[in-house]
């Protein structure tokens with residue numbers, strides 16, 4: 136069984152995000168980047184399934200500029216067999232990403248697309264769902280457990296009320312939540328081996344994909360800073376303060 | 384920001400100062416490139432930060448203990464070391480044919496720096512194992528390599544270095560452990576070893592002790608010492624473990640710092656203890672010292688990283704801790720400032736930065752020299768690098784142990800009372816670092832090695848080479864207005880060092896050897912400061928070059944390099960002149976001091 140895993144290069148989760156002075160976005164120049172942590176989890180799941188003999192080939196896919204290759208090398212060191220780099224500079228909206236992933240999924244004849252549930256840069260949480268829609272395939276998002284059984288997958292997902300278990304027919308799209316697994320530490324021999332694996336570069340044109348322009352970023356601002364707290368002496372005072380703010 | 388190291392700084396040193404990827408043009412490292420180095424460091428950083436750092440304080444507080452039968456070490460150590468071995472980090476620099484990644488030594492040392500910063504005592508076991516493996520790789524027979532080295536390289540067994548004895552530490556010529564030849568070609572070993580790190584534990588299936596001992600009838604002193612393999616468990620021909628060998632744990636040493644690395648007193652031969660000769664009889668010390676240069680650079684780096692980790696902590700703390708107001712602010716109502724706003728706190732931070740980043744540059748430079756030596760094709764070039772390493776090694780070992788420890792002291796100071804408590808890591812780093820001036824040759828012994836051997840070796844060839852290298856930097860920076868101040872100062876320091884050394888050497892030639900060597904420690908400090916000033920000028924030079932095309936974040940980084948260089952040249956380098964003055968006078972205060980007046 137062939138599976139596709141999408142991996143995105145994002146600003147590292149340890150970096151204190153700064154907004155560009157002109158409000159056009161966040162500062163990414165000279166800032167540490169790494170693989171989106173949810174994508175690492177998706178990658179790990181695919182590798183574990185391969186180790187269990189349920190998956191035969193793992194293809195890692197990224198979309199973005201030249202530096203995306205670093206992220207693909209990481210995916211290859213994790214255990215992907217080969218990688219596809221949709222090499223396009225500039226902004227890539229979720230719908231565009233979904234179109235590209237769908238095109239590759241079809242071309243490769245894959246059975247599962249694993250993605251992180253969202254990327255920690257834009258937190259859009261749309262690509263997996265849109266890809267499933269474009270491919271007209273079942274989707275199981277926010278997975279915290281995945282079991283493969285021939286032509287079906289049992290996926291446990293975290294929902295507000297607890298855990299929900301779905302069964303989807305394959306092929307399908309599965310997005311990984313935080314508790315699905317704990318990604319492994321990379322091993323030096325695997326990093327060396329990754330260098331010998333192939334990365335195929337393709338463009339939107341090669342895939343017959345048109346970049347979507349359905350979203351427009353108007354402005355980026357830092358979250359409001361928390362205003363100073365007020366000490367209240369009595370419960371009555373608290374209640375009237377809450378009322379004054381229109382909170383009760 | 385990483386708690387282990389400033390990653391920008393490490394990248395600066397590896398790629399802007401040392402041009403490490405240039406090594407990939409040599410056949411030995413042709414399979415690598417910068418991307419690989421970056422991935423390796425990234426992977427090491429993740430493991431060090433997530434698997435080693437979290438239990439560093441706990442390990443310090445839960446010293447290993449011996450119940451009379453077993454040594455107990457908190458389970459986190461074994462688990463972390465397993466992840467380290469599984470990740471291939473033990474084999475970072477081993478040859479590919481031995482299952483290693485065959486990465487340059489300078490990259491292996493960068494990896495080691497990350498683990499040293501996170502939790503040096505826990506990772507100590509692996510450093511000993513690497514050293515023991517490397518030693519057998521060079522001096523062992525094929526049979527010894529298969530039987531003992533391979534399992535160590537695979538991380539299944541750990542190694543030790545058994546040199547010191549209760550009565551013989553600095554002076555190894557006085558060791559007494561005996562080796563008697565047995566009919567089957569092996570040896571019966573008997574005696575006591577003191578201070579043996581990793582001497583007993585359950586962290587690995589077996590322990591391979593490399594033991595210095597004297598053969599019966601061997602000449603006295605250092606020329607009569609041989610090297611033996613003494614396994615904790617005998618090893619059968621098929622590699623499985625046999626019965627226990629006669630090496631016994633007498634007790635543990637209870638240390639000030641580095642507590643997580645168990646330190647033992649061992650007795651050999653209470654019950655029959657078998658050893659196997661490595662190399663030729665009476666050449667044991669030479670075999671050991673083969674590895675010593677690299678081990679000493681590694682000790683220097685460990686000293687740097689204790690200081691570096693503490694500096695990063697103090698820096699972060701100083702940005703957060705509100706206290707007091709600036710001298711011009713007389714209003715008691717105003718908000719206190721973060722202590723980093725106080726000039727004196729910034730002085731302490733800059734001093735730490737100057738010490739730890741200066742020390743790191745020196746140690747990584749030496750590590751790169753090890754690679755250049757290994758890959759040099761031209762015999763003359765190889766010889767030159769080798770000489771340069773000889774003279775720099777005692778400095779790379781000692782300078783950080785002295786001055787990065789000073790940085791540890793300042794980090795405590797930045798935290799004030801909090802720094803003096805065990806709730807913060809800075810006092811632990813201080814205690815851990817205090818070891819580095821003691822083991823692998825004390826500070827005193829390094830001074831003797833530098834002045835008594837390295838400076839005078841081959842008619843001063845190593846010394847001249849070093850001064851020549853420093854002069855090159857002086858010349859390369861002379862024409863640059865922003866660096867001219869430092870260039871002139873370093874040029875003067877080199878002249879002073881040359882003149883002082885001549886005066887000292889003349890005294891030695893006149894037979895005043897006692898007087899000559901009585902000044903060795905002062906000399907080590909003088910030359911150490913000049914060498915680190917040189918490293919700082921090179922950093923300022925690279926920062927200056929980088930500044931031209933720097934991003935906003937980088938501009939501060941490069942300016943930080945320039946200002947730390949300025950600090951070193953204005954506050955630290957003048958100390959070398961003061962020392963040179965005293966040295967040139969061949970001061971005999973300490974030499975002629977009678978023990979009875981103390």
Ligand SMILES: Cc1cc2nc3c(=O)[nH]c(=O)nc-3n(C[C@H](O)[C@H](O)[C@H](O)COP(=O)(O)OP(=O)(O)OC[C@H]3O[C@@H](n4cnc5c(N)ncnc54)[C@H](O)[C@@H]3O)c2cc1C
Pocket residue numbers: 544545546547549550551552553554577578579580581638641646818821822823824825826827828831
């Ligand atoms: C935590 C720890 C771990 C260690 N691990 C190991 C290990 O794994 N294996 C191992 O074999 N050893 C190990 N050692 C031993 C270490 O190498 C010795 O402690 C060191 O070499 C000094 O020997 P000593 O303690 O006997 O001090 P001494 O040799 O007694 O020295 C005491 C003082 O006298 C000075 N001195 C001695 N001789 C001279 C001289 N000729 N000229 C001027 N000054 C002199 C020294 O500089 C020092 O200041 C370890 C030590 C420690 C503390």
